[in-house]
Amino acid sequence: MQPIMDKYEAGKLVDAQRIRKGKTWAELAALIDRPLVWSTSALLGSFPVPEELADKVCAELELGEDVREALMQQPTRAFDAALLDDPTIYRFMEAIKVHGPALKALVHEEFGDGIMSAINFQMDFDRREDPAGDRVVVTFDGKFLDYHW
Amino acid sequence: MQPIMDKYEAGKLVDAQRIRKGKTWAELAALIDRPLVWSTSALLGSFPVPEELADKVCAELELGEDVREALMQQPTRAFDAALLDDPTIYRFMEAIKVHGPALKALVHEEFGDGIMSAINFQMDFDRREDPAGDRVVVTFDGKFLDYHW
Amino acid sequence: MQPIMDKYEAGKLVDAQRIRKGKTWAELAALIDRPLVWSTSALLGSFPVPEELADKVCAELELGEDVREALMQQPTRAFDAALLDDPTIYRFMEAIKVHGPALKALVHEEFGDGIMSAINFQMDFDRREDPAGDRVVVTFDGKFLDYHW
Amino acid sequence: MQPIMDKYEAGKLVDAQRIRKGKTWAELAALIDRPLVWSTSALLGSFPVPEELADKVCAELELGEDVREALMQQPTRAFDAALLDDPTIYRFMEAIKVHGPALKALVHEEFGDGIMSAINFQMDFDRREDPAGDRVVVTFDGKFLDYHW
């Protein structure tokens, strides 16, 4: 009688086996035929993974039933505040800190009082070649929701 | 002998006169012929505004010398933590909290050890029509910088 | 050339004149023919008030143009953390702290992975008579949004 | 000589066995004939569970004496601050942040100086069908307590 393995712990095991078997996140996304960012988030523990996809991943990476069970569960989406010190994550936060008031003004100007949904939402990750140095391009794409009483 | 007006205070005056004169941020961006997100951020106080652009904005909005002087200064880029409670800004933060670990994994997989620059960086804001409800599309586009000793 | 009055400051003036003129929030809601909780939140500064409603309220309460202008603006929705010490507000927070994990479990069981929208949302406030002491009844009513990529 | 199992740990075991045996929270609430929100909160660790109910649940889910013992204890009601990052829980908090001052004003207008009790209190959870998308409806129902010296 064990509790279900923590999804973030399961995600660490996915990552460890992925590295040991020389698989990329892109290859895992192709294996389950899902978008890249979603697949990576889900396999790291942030989304429930449908059973057939969990099966494929666990088979490919030789992960056990405990990981498979955990991947399928509903997550409690947490954010480890220690990640704010990691420069790769911090730069995204910084961009929002610097441009947040402008984003808010533009959402309201273009759409009215409301928000970009973070639930009806998708995120794309791309590399754009540039002779001055290739660029990381991340797109936030969410449905506008107006305050509606 | 007065200190230079705080740039965020100047930004509030730009915004107030903009509203009273019925101008949109898009119109101000067109007036100074600069990108939309940059223009909005800069006129709200987050970037130094070149003199000729500050002149145009202050003339259009009938703002005084104190605002013009403030707009041109170097900002101290701050972020009012109270903005985290605003739902329109919070959703952007939430998206990074949920997908941050995946973004980090993908930056490293695609580019190696490093970051998306938030300095050699641009952000676009768009509306995409969708029959199920129009969407807010925000693009983060920054040069990859690898850890380089 | 003044900045627009802070909406929460405008809300304090609405409240002060409301008290001095002996009006209840329910009477103001009736005056503008809008729901009670929305009207109170909006007149305290948390929602943009349409111009004709702002006109009616300012006329009724003899408030000036600065208040009228402020009421119509888009709010930056903030929450003064000092309010957490107020027992009347704290009890609502406490109820969520105690029942939050259960609410999360039930949302997911009944609807799947997603949230109750706080944007496509309404709140009702009622008094229910009870011989053992009347009861405060507050209803949260928000559209379910599923994680949708 | 072991300490009594932490009630939240016991709740994780209840949840794990519930999932493995394919039981819903609603079925467990029916099993013990108690309201849905109370049952879920109590079995997750937030309320002391009367012995006969703990017996039924542990028999149904094949849980051991350590879980049974823990369920019956008085809880120390804590709230894991990390849950604030979970979007499903955050939206309830956000609704209170946005409407808290209005709720406070309306409690005082309707009842006088006092609070909605969070102890003499019940919470209901419902789904309301709606052609524009079904809705989550949560009712807070607490006795009014006036400041009484």
Add this chain to the structure above:
Amino acid sequence: MQPIMDKYEAGKLVDAQRIRKGKTWAELAALIDRPLVWSTSALLGSFPVPEELADKVCAELELGEDVREALMQQPTRAFDAALLDDPTIYRFMEAIKVHGPALKALVHEEFGDGIMSAINFQMDFDRREDPAGDRVVVTFDGKFLDYHW
């Protein structure tokens, strides 16, 4: 058109005039014929003061209409966290920190699952003579409320 004076600001004016006119809190409590702790809390801004009592206090202390108006309002009960550094207040907090778990255990043992109400509550302040040094005696007296669904 002024907002209503902040009740804590009004309390500072009550205190200032009280000192200048050589009145004790005990004398003010006698003047309004209310308990000592309640009177002091209320005149410092933590309770709404009934009109006839506000009249008496303002007459006695030569305070203006703005103070009188403020005293009668419903408070937002806040707590200035800076007070935690004041040794006289800190010692009360320390006593609860040291004995809090015991108090909780004893409430539950004697009364069952519930709380001492802080709303249906009174507090007494006394001096007890003691040859080894007089003692401060403060009594917390609140109705027991059991968790009641």
Add this chain to the structure above:
Amino acid sequence: MQPIMDKYEAGKLVDAQRIRKGKTWAELAALIDRPLVWSTSALLGSFPVPEELADKVCAELELGEDVREALMQQPTRAFDAALLDDPTIYRFMEAIKVHGPALKALVHEEFGDGIMSAINFQMDFDRREDPAGDRVVVTFDGKFLDYHW
């Protein structure tokens, strides 16, 4: 070669055995012939327990040498901030937050500049019957200490 068991861990074992053997805190206080609040605090880990008393308690509850050794040690008196979310403890804190400034004013008015000692201090816990609902009565009784250079 083990470190001494943490006194709060020892307190959890006292509590677990107390429950399993059906003893109340009042019975344990009677067993060691000490005041009720002190006994409960001490056996939960907040005070050093004299050897003969530790012997009695460990014999009664069939606790081992490691618990006995821990009970006798000098505590580091900590306070788990998570307890602030527990409603039973929070209400005591709330009472001090609401009445703290009044308590401070009354200590100074009655005794002069100084504090109620939290060291030369005792706390009583009582139940007072009341037809409108029995009451929790807690008395703080500490020696006045004046600032003395």
Add this chain to the structure above:
Amino acid sequence: MQPIMDKYEAGKLVDAQRIRKGKTWAELAALIDRPLVWSTSALLGSFPVPEELADKVCAELELGEDVREALMQQPTRAFDAALLDDPTIYRFMEAIKVHGPALKALVHEEFGDGIMSAINFQMDFDRREDPAGDRVVVTFDGKFLDYHW
């Protein structure tokens, strides 16, 4: 009808006039014939200053009635957390952080369970000449108080 001047504001005026008139803290302590640390703390706002001493200081420094009135009041002893960044104050805190556990162990070894009083307490400040560089010598001298029920 003004509130009484904040004691820390009064302290800033004492300090400003002290500097302008070329007086040292030691000279002010001599003027009022009180210990050096006490005098400095009191004139900066941390202790009530007896009337005759306040008279002397205000006369010497040509300070007004508002300062005189403020100096005599009971302080709310606060500590501006920003001072923790000041290196001169931080070093004292650092010494306690590094040696705090040892001080606690030695207090208990030498005196038993209790504290060094910070109320029945005096602090001395001295310069000790040393060929390797003069030394700052600060003495904490407080009555031992044992936990006494």
Add this chain to the structure above:
Amino acid sequence: MQPIMDKYEAGKLVDAQRIRKGKTWAELAALIDRPLVWSTSALLGSFPVPEELADKVCAELELGEDVREALMQQPTRAFDAALLDDPTIYRFMEAIKVHGPALKALVHEEFGDGIMSAINFQMDFDRREDPAGDRVVVTFDGKFLDYHW
């Protein structure tokens, strides 16, 4: 292949064996012929202990090689914030909070712009007999360092 034992864990084992063998900190200081406060701090983990002294202590207290190895290492000097709730340590912090601004003023008046070193520093702990109750006397003694470019 084990990491080196944490120095604070080693300190707990020193303390446990010290208690079990009936040794005082003063006796251990005498054993290694070092000052009392330094010895206690060092054996609790805050200073590197020279090898010959670590040998003596470990022999006297029958501690193993893992403790001996840990005692000799360079510490990372941390401070457990939970200790701030311990009254015996809090009083020292409180004394600095109350007198910190005065200490800063006196350091600058007597020595100029600079600090009392917390590195070239020693602390003494004494008991001073006093008919009104013995006193804890702690001396901070650090070299003055002036800001020197």
Add this chain to the structure above:
Amino acid sequence: MQPIMDKYEAGKLVDAQRIRKGKTWAELAALIDRPLVWSTSALLGSFPVPEELADKVCAELELGEDVREALMQQPTRAFDAALLDDPTIYRFMEAIKVHGPALKALVHEEFGDGIMSAINFQMDFDRREDPAGDRVVVTFDGKFLDYHW
């Protein structure tokens, strides 16, 4: 009878006049013949400025007696936590966060147990030309201080 102007406020006036008169920090450092970083820090309010230097700066920038008086005072060295959000300052903090443990290890390896003084300390700021992009070079240069009892 005014308090002395806050040194950081004085620094803002220095900066405003510097900009209006087209002077660089380097020119002001040359004017007073002091190192560049020290001069900038001091004129922004972090160091006491000797009278003759304050005279020169105030004459050059046409600043008044209040600024001159403030520049000469002893600072309370604070750090506005909001500056942590400024990317230009954050990068310096980030470098220490990433390399702090290594710096600590190297200080101890090379010098023994102790610190780099931040008091007997100087900092240089340079531009180094580099065909791949010029570089910011900042040197921290502080006397090693060993723990010395």
Add this chain to the structure above:
Amino acid sequence: MQPIMDKYEAGKLVDAQRIRKGKTWAELAALIDRPLVWSTSALLGSFPVPEELADKVCAELELGEDVREALMQQPTRAFDAALLDDPTIYRFMEAIKVHGPALKALVHEEFGDGIMSAINFQMDFDRREDPAGDRVVVTFDGKFLDYHW
């Protein structure tokens, strides 16, 4: 099926074996022929270590495959906030707190609006002999990045 060892845990094992085998960080840096600060940071867990270097270090220090695997991974760069209490690290932070505003002003004056990169960055650590006491010299050397849209 184990997760990959935490890189900071791996760093502790590197450090432990380094000490036991009497190797300095400088010797390890020479072994892998990399700069001193980079080598120390990387072996403590802050940089991915190329495989051939990890091989050399693990062979030299007799570390196992788990450490070797961990050293090669991409780090999540965190910063343990408890390190802020360590005096050796705190002094670097303090220097930035005191001089941060000046550094920001000088970066902008010399280079324009932008930052010193902490990614295209190197840090040197040196000892400079000085008859008044040797000095710790640490150089921050990062490419200037201008805000570039």
